[in-house]
Amino acid sequence: MVLFSLVATHADIDLETVAQLSNGASGIATSALSGSPAVTGAVVLATCNRYEIYGEAPHADDVEAARAALVSEISGLSGLNEQLVSRSFSTRTGPEVSQHLFAVSAGLDSAVVGEREIAGQVRRALITAQHEGTASSGLVRLFQAASKTAKDVGAQTALGSRGLSIVSVALDLATDLSESPDWSAKKVVVFGTGAYAGATMALLRERGCTDISVFSSSGRAEAFVATRGGTSLDSDSLPLAVAAADVMIGCSGSDTRVEAGELAEIRADSPQPLIAIDLALTHDFDPEVGQLDGVELLTLESVRLAAPQEQAESLTQASGIVSGAAQAFEQEREARSVDSAIVALRRHTMNVLDAEMERVRARHGCTAAAEEVEFALRRMVKQLLHVPTVRARELAANGQQDDYVSALETLYGITVEQPATAAQAECPVDHRGLETA
Template sequence: MVLLSLVASHSDIDLETVAKISADASQVASVVLASASPVAGAITLATCNRYEIYCEVPRSEDVPAARSSVITQIAASTGLSEETVSGALISKTESDVVSHLFSVGAGLDSAVIGEREIAGQVRRALNEAQASGTATGSLVRLFQTASRTAKEVGSRTALGSRGLSVVSVALDLATDLSADPAWENKNIVIFGTGAYAGATMSLLRERKAHNISVFSASGRAEAFVSTRGGTAVDEESLEGALAAADVLIGCSGSDHRLMREDIAALDRGDRALIAIDLALTNDFDPSLGQLPGVDLVNLESVRMAAPDEQAQALHQAREIVQGATRAFALEQRERAADAAIVALRRHTQSVLEAEVEKVRAQHGCTAAAEEVEFAMRRMMRQLLHVPTVRARELAAEGRAGDYIDALETLYGLEIELPAAPASKGVCPVAAAGEPAAAEPAAEPLRQVG
């Protein structure tokens, strides 16, 4: 089996293009698996600044067809041309796939280096793929190892102690822009009620903010504030909340966009306004910041303002990721060797048992028959010793495929790698400390990454 990933992220292209690629592409994995594509399994990782799909295909020669089928489905779901989608997606295979995902999960590829929210999103991506039945055993192991690597980076480096995220950096920017840095004195309106809004609410509480209103275009604000606090506002009361607001925070990604003229029409007097737009598809009109007294903070602002990590901590984190990548690759090669060894032993065992039966049929349960059987089994163990040792050696060198090809050619064996079953029907469970599950499609939020 071969690992393949297609990646569109803030590191390589602008956020607007990432948003276009991400639009309505959440079901691509299921659709691709239901088609005639060679893709055996797929997991989608979609956040506020990346769209990535991880696939498993049978052979390296299947990679071009697999990539083409994924691009075709993304183009169909987003309305973009296949040429546009293909140009935006960078393909990675095998160890590059592993290294990239481990770096992403550890926060090393984020707008805010070392942020911890992406680790939870990697876990949720796996949970969702298992629930929908698109995750193969190899992909499950890949994502589980990515989560363990992220924990190791968090516990062994200074990156884990900073507690930074896109939300926290955005709130820091707003503090710097405000004439009054005290959040307890600010009137705040949050747009959205998904996981991102929940994380925002938690950070606002840490900063002692308490005048918080929540608006949801889909009417879920009441349920949201019932468990998290704050005041729910609807279409009728939204105008009053906006007129009194000091800070607006957009994290819904819905079609209900706050336009420049909506704010310009309000009687706000001389009250300054900070609008923090953290939705990939923009909750706020990008020209909002052109109004007098209005400052606009968006994802690009956060990326530009995110502090650089200490070189030593970043170097240490990358060493952990590289070590985990090598260990995962070795484990995969050893699994291939194990499968080949098992197949060879089964083959030789069947030949041995056939010969033993002939001896028993000819000589019965005599001492001579037992001696012959014992000698044959000892000889078989000796004959298998060198092929077993060579399998381990070739696996360590990354040449397990050569060993498998040789067995298939010499003995006509069909060797398949063992794979853990994709846990279909399992309900995703958020790990302790993660934000609540994202809200349904009416306010689709691709979260921080």
């Protein structure tokens, strides 16, 4: 089995294209698995500034076919032409897959370097794939190793110790733009009830904000505020809350968004200025709201430009941990890849031995002589298998495991069966109620 990934991030393309690519992200893994034999597993990582698909294919020769199948599915779900979709994604294979995902999970590839929110998003991506039955065993191990690496970086380095995140940087920007830095006197409306909305609520509380209202187009606001505090809004109460708000924060990425004309009408009689923070990749607020009198619009691009730089020493240390973890993962994966071949060789050899012993027993019965013959043969077989087993591990460590498998098939006619691709696991979280940032 071969791991690969398709990567579209803020570092390579504009966020608007990332948002368009992400349309229909929740169904891409299932549709790809059912539509192409070249895709045997898939996990989708879609966040506010990246859209990445991690996949597994039967062989290296199948990666291109798997990529084509995914590009076609994404094109169909997003409405973008296949050429644009194909250009938007870079393809990684081999060690590049783990190196990149581990760096992402550790916050090294984020718009706010060192942010910790991405580690949770990586974990949830795997849980969702397991719940949907699209996570192959190889992908499960990859994502579990990525989560462990993120924990190691957090525990062993100062990276992210300042508690920076996309949300915290956005709130810092809003503070700088406000006439008063006192959040306890501000009225805030939050759009969304997903992970980003939860993080936003927590940070607003830390800054002393108590007047927080929450709106969800899916109707989940009441349940959301029941555990976090705040006031739930519906379509009828939303306009009045927005009219009185000092800050509104978009975290939902739903199909419903606040249009500039609508906001101008709602705020027509509002004397205080409004800061609109749009953290949704697909925009909760019409970009034109930033042109309205009395409205300041902050976007993900604003956050990216304002994000402070981490210390070089912390980055170097974190990068070393990531590289070491990726190398260890690849070595373990290569060693594991020959396990099936070793098992097949042992099974073949032991079947030959058992057949020979049947003939010995048929001729001599269960005598002491027959037992001595069996003992001698088993000891000889064990010695004969020792060198091929050690050699298999050595070849795997050098990335030559395919040569070993081919040799077995050529010399002995042994067909090496791959382990089961699906690592089904009961998902402990119900994701049907999650809204993404």
